[in-house]
Amino acid sequence: MSAAESVGQPVPVPPGGSTTARLTVPAAWRTRLHAVTGRRATTLALLAILVLAFGMRVGFSFRAPPFVTNDSLSYLLPGFDLLHSGTFAPILKRPPFYSLFIAGVFQAFGEDLRLLMLVQHLLGVGTVALAFGIGRLLFGSVPGLLAALLTALSGPIIVTEHYVMSEALFTFLLAGGLFAYFGGVSGGGRGDRVTRIGLLALAGALLGLAALTRPIAQLVLLLLLGGLPVLLPRWRPAIISAVAMLALYAMVVLPWMARNQAVQGAFAIAGGTGEGLAVRTIRYEQRFNFREPPGGDADRQLARARRIYRDEAEDGSAFELARRLRDELKVSEIEAERLMRTIAFDAIMRQPGYYLAGTADMLVQTFAGRTVRLRQDWLPWRNIAWDERVQHLLPAESAVEQRGFATAERLATRYDPARVAPILAVLGLAGILAGLRRGRRPVLVLGALVLALLVAGAALIGIEWRYRFPLDPLINILAAGGLATVVEVAVGCWRRTSGTRAAASAGLSAPAGTAS
Secondary structure: OOHHHHOOOOOOOOOOOOOOOOOOOOHHHHHHHHHHHHHHHHHHHHHHHHHHHHHHHHHHHOOOOOEOOOOHHHHHHHHHHHHHHOOOOOOOOOOOHHHHHHHHHHHHHOOOHHHHHHHHHHHHHHHHHHHHHHHHHHOOHHHHHHHHHHHHHEHHHHHHHOEOOOHHHHHHHHHHHHHHHHHHHOOOOOOOHHHHHHHHHHHHHHHHHHHOOOOOHHHHHHHHHHHHHHHOOOHHHHHHHHHHHHHHHHHHHHHHHHHHHHHOOOOOOOOOHHHHHHHHHHOOOOOOOOOOOOOOOOOHHHHHHHHHHHHHHHHOOHHHHHHHHHHHHOOOHHHHHHHHHHHHHHHHHHOHHHHHHHHHHHHHHHHHOOOOOHHHHHOHHHHOOOOHHHHHHOOOOOHHHHHOHHHHHHHHOOEOHHHHHHHHHHHHHHHHHHHHHOOOHHHHHHHHHHHHHHHHHHHHOOOOHHHHHHHHHHHHHHHHHHHHHHHHHHHHHHHHHHHHHHHHHHHHHOOOOOOO
């Protein structure tokens, strides 16, 4: 090879030489061409996945009536009242942002729950794009595309987006906050400082909105702040980044916390921990002891609340328990919360081993998930009585929707994570181990986040399937990274085996040397 060829320069054709002399492309040009081709292929693949996600969601949305639960009204009414009377008064356990979101959609597009569902499905398409973005930052483009594909096809996510509940909005905000966070720390502090701080401040703002949608985002913020010293190389960038995140988060949530202090007497985003612990201790055939301590309760109000708690534990209804405490004891919502929290905590402290064993079992069940049961989602509205103000919004199944059930069910069951939960668990663990082996610390932060949220749900409320579904895109990212690692290891083993066999064959076929 000539010197010109070795540096990738064109080889001159001598006068009278062959017109077929080879011309080589400069090495730098080849590298750039490969990069552009790779980016174009990734972009086209992502666009195809987003089109698929949009098509599945629109196809489902036009065939299914809006899904509601008993909780839906407590989100819908504040948004409806804000539009019609200018008042906005969610109950203590409901953070405000989803109700504000409902009011915004109604104001922009009209008072129709089907339009609200369509907007939520569009947020779902955005979540698919964010799953790709996070996966690409943590594992690369191919695992990112696979995570986006799994999220696009996930039946539980599509069904959850079709509920008048906060999960679709929360999932989008959580994924957006994580994307900004991992984008900010991806350079390990060596990149543009302003860009890093800006992205982490954006993450704080998005997590603030997520906390105003579902308060569990407060735990997410704490975990991500704790991860900054691990992900950034020096203490000073970590401290500055933490301050930026906290500042924007506080700007978002503090006004509402101050409002709750003035109106409800609680400096908090929302209540609900007492009712959540009540759910955890009286549902799922639990056998906790709610009797008075030896010597009885000094507080007679607490003693009366404990008797009501025991009565309702037989039926397993935390909603009825909270109502009876407010009505029979003539206490405020926040005082009823305190009583439920006190009684549940006393019962847990009496049987800590029983509580921990139950939490572990519920953690496994929550991760495994529940297969899509679309008929159960389709019908509950028939047994729900809504306030007269919003009675006209209660969805009624149309003839088109009646005929479209079978098609909607096929769309919702194309990919059901509950059917492959053990495989997802193994691949997710492989993704975390790959991050540990290769020093990809953000992967460890994501794995810790998923585990912490699953444990918190099992410990504080028990088995609530809709609380698991916002974690599906994150689990898909870890599983996609694990699958990429498994494939890479398998290909490496195959190549080493093939190389060894080829070398052995060459040695056997080589002629024996002759003496000189």
